[in-house]
Amino acid sequence: MISFHKNQKSAGSNADCDLDLRVTIAGVTLDNPVTTASGTFSAKESGAFYDINELGAVITKGVSLEPWDGNPTPRIAEAYGGMLNAVGLQNPGVDAFIRDELPYLKSFKTKVIVNVAGKTKDEYCRAVEKLSETDADMLEINISCPNIKEGGISFGADTAMAADITKAVKRISTKPILMKLTPNVTDIAEIARVVEAEGADGISLINTLLGMKIDIYKKKPVLWNRMGGLSGPVVKPVAVRMVYQVRRAVKIPVIGLGGIMTGEDAVEFFMAGADVISIGTAALVDPQAPVRIKRELIDFMKNNGYKNLQEIRDALL
Amino acid sequence: MISFHKNQKSAGSNADCDLDLRVTIAGVTLDNPVTTASGTFSAKESGAFYDINELGAVITKGVSLEPWDGNPTPRIAEAYGGMLNAVGLQNPGVDAFIRDELPYLKSFKTKVIVNVAGKTKDEYCRAVEKLSETDADMLEINISCPNIKEGGISFGADTAMAADITKAVKRISTKPILMKLTPNVTDIAEIARVVEAEGADGISLINTLLGMKIDIYKKKPVLWNRMGGLSGPVVKPVAVRMVYQVRRAVKIPVIGLGGIMTGEDAVEFFMAGADVISIGTAALVDPQAPVRIKRELIDFMKNNGYKNLQEIRDALL
Amino acid sequence: MTGVAPGILESKILGNEQIAREIYRMTLEYEGGENEIKPGQFVNLYLNDKSMILPRPVSICKVENNRLTLVYRVVGKGTEALSSYAPGDSIRVSTPLGNGYDVTDIARRLGTECTKTIVLAAGGLGVPPMIELAKSLRKAIAGTTDIPHAADSVNEAAPFLTVDMAAANKKLIAVIGFQDEVFLSEELEQYCDSVLVATDNGSRGFHGNVLELIKTAGDPGDYYLACGPKPMLKAVADYCVEKDIPIQVSLEERMGCGYGACVGCTCKIKEENDTEVPFKLKKVCKDGPVFRGNEVVWDD
Amino acid sequence: MTGVAPGILESKILGNEQIAREIYRMTLEYEGGENEIKPGQFVNLYLNDKSMILPRPVSICKVENNRLTLVYRVVGKGTEALSSYAPGDSIRVSTPLGNGYDVTDIARRLGTECTKTIVLAAGGLGVPPMIELAKSLRKAIAGTTDIPHAADSVNEAAPFLTVDMAAANKKLIAVIGFQDEVFLSEELEQYCDSVLVATDNGSRGFHGNVLELIKTAGDPGDYYLACGPKPMLKAVADYCVEKDIPIQVSLEERMGCGYGACVGCTCKIKEENDTEVPFKLKKVCKDGPVFRGNEVVWDD
Ligand SMILES: Cc1cc2nc3c(=O)[nH]c(=O)nc-3n(C[C@H](O)[C@H](O)[C@H](O)COP(=O)(O)OP(=O)(O)OC[C@H]3O[C@@H](n4cnc5c(N)ncnc54)[C@H](O)[C@@H]3O)c2cc1C
Ligand SMILES: Cc1cc2nc3c(=O)[nH]c(=O)nc-3n(C[C@H](O)[C@H](O)[C@H](O)COP(=O)(O)OP(=O)(O)OC[C@H]3O[C@@H](n4cnc5c(N)ncnc54)[C@H](O)[C@@H]3O)c2cc1C
Numbered sequence A, B: 001m002i003s004f005h006k007n008q009k010s011a012g013s014n015a016d017c018d019l020d021l022r023v024t025i026a027g028v029t030l031d032n033p034v035t036t037a038s039g040t041f042s043a044k045e046s047g048a049f050y051d052i053n054e055l056g057a058v059i060t061k062g063v064s065l066e067p068w069d070g071n072p073t074p075r076i077a078e079a080y081g082g083m084l085n086a087v088g089l090q091n092p093g094v095d096a097f098i099r100d101e102l103p104y105l106k107s108f109k110t111k112v113i114v115n116v117a118g119k120t121k122d123e124y125c126r127a128v129e130k131l132s133e134t135d136a137d138m139l140e141i142n143i144s145c146p147n148i149k150e151g152g153i154s155f156g157a158d159t160a161m162a163a164d165i166t167k168a169v170k171r172i173s174t175k176p177i178l179m180k181l182t183p184n185v186t187d188i189a190e191i192a193r194v195v196e197a198e199g200a201d202g203i204s205l206i207n208t209l210l211g212m213k214i215d216i217y218k219k220k221p222v223l224w225n226r227m228g229g230l231s232g233p234v235v236k237p238v239a240v241r242m243v244y245q246v247r248r249a250v251k252i253p254v255i256g257l258g259g260i261m262t263g264e265d266a267v268e269f270f271m272a273g274a275d276v277i278s279i280g281t282a283a284l285v286d287p288q289a290p291v292r293i294k295r296e297l298i299d300f301m302k303n304n305g306y307k308n309l310q311e312i313r314d315a316l317l
Numbered sequence C, D: 001m002t003g004v005a006p007g008i009l010e011s012k013i014l015g016n017e018q019i020a021r022e023i024y025r026m027t028l029e030y031e032g033g034e035n036e037i038k039p040g041q042f043v044n045l046y047l048n049d050k051s052m053i054l055p056r057p058v059s060i061c062k063v064e065n066n067r068l069t070l071v072y073r074v075v076g077k078g079t080e081a082l083s084s085y086a087p088g089d090s091i092r093v094s095t096p097l098g099n100g101y102d103v104t105d106i107a108r109r110l111g112t113e114c115t116k117t118i119v120l121a122a123g124g125l126g127v128p129p130m131i132e133l134a135k136s137l138r139k140a141i142a143g144t145t146d147i148p149h150a151a152d153s154v155n156e157a158a159p160f161l162t163v164d165m166a167a168a169n170k171k172l173i174a175v176i177g178f179q180d181e182v183f184l185s186e187e188l189e190q191y192c193d194s195v196l197v198a199t200d201n202g203s204r205g206f207h208g209n210v211l212e213l214i215k216t217a218g219d220p221g222d223y224y225l226a227c228g229p230k231p232m233l234k235a236v237a238d239y240c241v242e243k244d245i246p247i248q249v250s251l252e253e254r255m256g257c258g259y260g261a262c263v264g265c266t267c268k269i270k271e272e273n274d275t276e277v278p279f280k281l282k283k284v285c286k287d288g289p290v291f292r293g294n295e296v297v298w299d300d
């Protein structure tokens, strides 16, 4: 299911140099392995800072069946070396997304992976059904969302629920399905195994770590929602560990993310076993991060004699 | 079980000012709430930098029934805003500890909390049995250790195992028992509830987050053990969140730790619900951190009109 | 910004001096110039301290000859760090962000007889963006009227400064409030016909808040432009809405990115002509920070 | 350190200049002085960049008149940051850590006729601590012998420098190896009777490694003191053990705290007189970094 392209002269978009950055996951070939993490990319806004064609794929912010307002503000707090967010998956709903945003995204040669959120299995399925009829290239199912029918426990925090939701969306989808896992679990490898068993075409990880910050002078949590998702450089060691564990637990492709700020960070994820990487928080604090990181990845490969991504993935001793 | 001392003139060691820093947990009164995190304090070595009498309690590094060699080096790696360690609980064993280290620790007025590690329930129990016959003030059971009889899954990662080990040590111990929880779980509140139900006298959290770092030039994990425990400022949002959750799940005292670097950080833990705090990584990167943080806590209380710790704990709106 | 692509620039700090208690003025060497910014826009400042990864949004106070002036208050670790940067140091600063005040709308109205007096209403750290705004408005007035220069003394370098406002029957008034210490009032006087000052504790000027001062001054103004703390903005907006005076307000919210990617900084906007939904969620950073005061849904 | 309590000091950087490719010499203003340190001890340097919280251990190269000299190689982000610090900047530096070389043991042996020639064997970044060590040994020799000064020319400021080593029948030899570029050899010449240089690529001095050079030089030495990369230390230690020559080696390990609290930096030591266990785990930072070469258990 994963196939890296061995170096070929004048390959893809990197004809100018000797490198092949292409990667194929679930039958879809990305020009390069750099993608945007869900919720940290907005086509018009991010596109003001770089050419979207430079990306292997964009992963959209989460879309749900109905429009969601998300949480009241404050939604953002700073943490040491990272940030907390409690945006709460604000989005215009899948219909508006398909109508207003998808066509623009599809005007680039970059692949489009649509991230899907839901509060019930049914909501996920109906959104997936609608997206199946579009020209989206792939879907990423964010199962960190709380299951409101099960007392708000996150779909991705429970093996049975994670399996169930995977099976359900796979039955409906005509698109390859990536399951995006939450790191707030005891055994990430177990969750990965069950979603693979239920037919997932790939796994993205990690979503944010659940955290909290208290303003000791105002005497209240900084975020309206009290808790929020920790992201940024601080989560990288946890993310690398989980990518490493999942890579050794399943055969399907892995999208690795969590705190990637530089090309070297990206390489660390490839060595841990990622096939593709996503840039999240880095793009918030440096709008050009995705293209910078891609350039730094290329530089690393040139300086260290790697010709394609598979060589990096095979490098770990 | 928890009782904070309301302000009394010339209280404890803070007779010079108007503050009462004392806290009583499980019947043991600490002069102040500042303790050392297990594995980051060594009596002779740390004592070279400050007067150990300044601390509310010392929590010792983990001691096990038999001497343990720990892991080969490298045992330490740096992470963005934190560190990874895979010391592997090197210790001279409980007999040598009782003979060589405990008497010296007991020569201070500071309370002594002995952290206990084990690979089987039996090992924990026999170490606890021996420590019950000493003048240690309290025991802290580190249940992040892998249970070798259960395929290496951590005692603290499984509700049933956590309950079982709590019950077992409680039956044997003549000392108050703190259960030290691992944060690498899906539902920390659930674990807290079961250890409370089995009679734990208090809960310490968090232990380290499991992480990994790869040296992309040497192409291998930086730590010999591949994975290690992440600690330091980066883990604070996760720790604060867990202390907050556990405080609302149980009634027994909570020792809060994870990334406390300053007096303000300590206050954040008290507001989240901690009764006592521990200083870990901060003391590694600044040997005087425990006394500095205590001083900063006092300054905060003075500047913001808090007279005792209970007032801080009650402050959160 | 002509020639400067959106992004982050390395900028040299030219000055960073304290101008009041906790208040600092930072001047930066800045590519691009006054023509490329809109008053009310802000920049993201990036800190050297790698434990603080989020940018700090700060309003543009003034741009002149490739010099960007920012005025900020030390309120936390980030601004404290900022205050320690020295002239000569370099700092990372974004190209201008957000939509500023809609000066075109005002210019259009200034062309009519009905709009005579423009009021800048600002409180505390809402005052700095008023400098560039007042300058722009002064220019707009000079551009929309065809009138002599006061006392025939043309300021060649900045002719808009010597336009005879009285002859044009136009007025630019600033009403600015502070807790205690006053700053930037002299700067504003350069561009405004009058600057009215209020302080909460009465230590200088009017004893009271901005809205009270506006009322005391006889409710001047055919158009309001406001910036400051939320309660003040809400009060002034309510006042204007009631009197049916147009008002633009600049909002503030905790930000992740500052450029519209993270959806961290929403506010509720009820567009005048939108009857379908009670409000829409807009991004303060991208759709604002300036909104029509009558369209803002003020909750809490 | 008399009067200076163990802890972290704010120190002023006096100099920080490159002395070879990737090699820098930093001099610091330092409370306490040469009498308070032991050669072979190290200090922890704390970086300003808050994303790097662990201290960087660096050997003391020299202490003179409250000036501490350190020599370091840029190998990663931390040392890269260090190399950008400028004279006048302040840096946080610990008071001296670890146990240095046991000079007393050597001094005792120098008192006897058997110990005549001391060899300092160092490779790469093992060379810097040899400066302070050579100085101390020179002083020890001056102290243990009762001999005239060479050519009757006493260096009043540092009388130990002009002691007539030949008359005392004592010799201090340094054998130092580098990959390519040589540094600190002139400094060592100040204190040593001879300095033999080897380079891996033969670009200067002997073409080969330190041990090969020692053998080529005719196996001098009644006592060895070594510092450098582990393979080199092991080779020299094995050589000495075989010849039954005493040797002290300075080890390196990744550290958390540098003062003995975290048990991060262990090494295996088989004490000569301990027959009960195959080895004991010792802390490089606290029990070392200097150990008896014959007691180190070299694994991998
Ligand atoms: C569009 C806009 C324009 C602004 N213009 C100015 C200005 O001209 N002068 C000025 O002094 N201040 C201005 N502010 C507020 C300024 O951004 C904050 O005071 C500053 O970010 C505080 O940083 P800190 O690290 O000192 O505070 P901390 O409280 O330590 O900061 C922690 C986090 O909270 C955020 N934060 C804290 N306070 C605010 C706030 N009031 N608004 C938004 N984010 C905040 C910080 O950016 C940071 O991410 C503006 C804010 C916005 C949104
Ligand atoms: C007792 C002792 C004395 C030393 N003396 C010197 C000296 O005089 N001159 C000199 O150039 N170097 C010396 N070193 C090595 C020096 O500490 C490292 O080169 C330096 O810490 C690397 O930091 P970095 O951030 O550039 O590298 P990075 O690889 O980015 O550092 C990452 C982490 O690994 C640690 N680390 C990396 N390399 C080493 C190493 N070789 N030994 C220990 N920790 C390491 C760092 O301290 C940091 O925690 C000494 C080491 C020890 C243990």
Ligand SMILES: Cc1cc2nc3c(=O)[nH]c(=O)nc-3n(C[C@H](O)[C@H](O)[C@H](O)COP(=O)(O)O)c2cc1C
Pocket: A037, A038, A039, A040, A061, A062, A085, A087, A089, A115, A142, A180, A206, A207, A208, A230, A231, A232, A233, A235, A257, A258, A259, A260, A278, A279, A280, A281, A282, C256, C262, C263, C264
């Ligand atoms: C502001 C923000 C919004 C996010 N929204 C989503 C989302 O809608 N769906 C999702 O699956 N993940 C979302 N995430 C998680 C990121 O995609 C990513 O998994 C996480 O931030 C870790 O990567 P990073 O450290 O590179 O940011 C969001 C993260 C941030 C910071």
Ligand SMILES: Cc1cc2nc3c(=O)[nH]c(=O)nc-3n(C[C@H](O)[C@H](O)[C@H](O)COP(=O)(O)O)c2cc1C
Pocket: B037, B038, B039, B040, B061, B062, B085, B087, B089, B115, B142, B180, B206, B207, B208, B230, B231, B232, B233, B235, B257, B258, B259, B260, B278, B279, B280, B281, B282, D256, D262, D263, D264
């Ligand atoms: C070097 C090191 C050794 C540790 N050893 C132990 C241990 O023996 N037993 C234990 O329960 N926790 C141990 N811990 C975990 C700490 O006690 C603490 O829970 C964790 O580091 C989080 O706190 P901090 O961020 O303040 O360091 C160790 C941590 C470090 C850094």
Ligand code: FES
Pocket: C254, C255, C256, C257, C258, C259, C260, C261, C262, C263, C264, C265, C266, C283, C284, C285, C286
């Ligand atoms: S701050 Fe990110 S969208 Fe406004």
Ligand code: FES
Pocket: D254, D255, D256, D257, D258, D259, D260, D261, D262, D263, D264, D265, D266, D283, D284, D285, D286
């Ligand atoms: S580095 Fe902590 S014990 Fe040696």
